[in-house]
Amino acid sequence: MSRYNYSLPFDFQSSSNRLVFLAPMEGVTNVYFRSLCKSFGADMVYTEFISADALIRHVDKIQGKLKIINSEHPIAVQIYGQDKDTMVEAARICEEMQPDFLDLNFGCPVKKIVRRNAGAGMLRVPKKMIEITQQVVHSVNIPITVKTRLGWDENSKIIVDLAERLQDTGIALLTIHGRTGSQMYSGKADWNLIGAVKNNPRMYIPICGNGDIVSPQQCEQAFNRYGVDAVMIGRASIGAPWIFQEVKYYLKYNDLAPKKSFEYYLSVLKQQILQSVSQLGERQGILNSRRHIVASPLFKKMSNFKLTKIAMLQAITVSSLFEIMDNISNWAKSEFGTNC
Structure with a gap:
């Protein structure tokens, strides 16, 4: 050594x-x-x-x-x-x-x-x-x-x-x-x-x-x-x-982990946004985190995500960004059901 x-x-x-x-x-x-x-x-x-x-x-x-x-x-x-x-x-x-x-x-x-x-x-x-x-x-x-x-x-x-x-x-x-x-x-x-x-x-x-x-x-x-x-x-x-x-x-079980709901993963991304805002203030926190959020694989199945992505990248407040994300959640429920 x-x-x-x-x-x-x-x-x-x-x-x-x-x-x-x-x-x-x-x-x-x-x-x-x-x-x-x-x-x-x-x-x-x-x-x-x-x-x-x-x-x-x-x-x-x-x-x-x-x-x-x-x-x-x-x-x-x-x-x-x-x-x-x-x-x-x-x-x-x-x-x-x-x-x-x-x-x-x-x-x-x-x-x-x-x-x-x-x-x-x-x-x-x-x-x-x-x-x-x-x-x-x-x-x-x-x-x-x-x-x-x-x-x-x-x-x-x-x-x-x-x-x-x-x-x-x-x-x-x-x-x-x-x-x-x-x-x-x-x-x-x-x-x-x-x-x-x-x-x-x-x-x-x-x-x-x-x-x-x-x-x-x-x-x-x-x-x-x-x-x-x-x-x-x-x-x-x-x-x-x-x-x-x-x-x-x-690595532990040699099997894929059970998938959680779309809502759960979305809540994690919201948590990331809120942590960013708490550190940097609302405007800078949103600017810093939103570009990472839109890259999430969570949205890959979403048809016509391009327009939603643009809206997310233009959001400058927590409430406006969360409203867009909640609309995505509603889409997911209608597309995949409550167990999405």
Whole structure:
């Protein structure tokens, strides 16, 4: 195991302890969404990614991303940047918030991040990635984790070697998204290379796999076929925080969880809206949450949802948005009956 003196909140050595994490997502994984996913069984949650440069300048908006509440633990704060000294200073600021982990983002493929050689751009300069990681590990007293990708492009899938080098810096866990940086979110995630890292006999730290996990069955396959210690779910949780409950049920019973009523799932989405409003005020809370709500798989069966979606995206008060959602509920009852 790691030569560094820290304790982890999970027993990664237990083969029965199959852990499911909520992925860090900008504009999504704020404190109220993380808390909701936690209530449905997410084993660990991550903050939105935080700019190290903005953090050390004490930008108010960035400071707000550091807010953690007790019910969220275990939680990881995630930072990104391209300068070693800045990342170290930002790591020390994050440490004061007492997260369970500090995660270094070397995987974000957004162009404005990559242009600065931050996020996935670091995959073009792996030596610098290693130097930053090593410096951060030695500068704080909490476990450091890394989230990255297979490599920068199809011709530089360096993850198997890179994983060993990252492990040597003293990190506690490595999360691998099964795409290259230049791929962004196109194509399919390559879990074979994630499995190659996990099954490398020289690797001893836990490996978390990420990419294209949208169902309980896919999650179980990731554990059984590739041997990962944890699976990270991202986009499939947007508008469906209950996916963690469904995944946990399947992993335990090898069967799909009993479906609940349409009204129940709608009430969860309403809860998310109300939590957003309580944190940000009505207007900003609605603006922040409504785009996630309309993406919910709950509405996939709804014919002509386009007009309803537009109306939801134009709502600026809780009452107007809830009225639209109640009309959807009435539609569902007429279409599927009271047990919808």
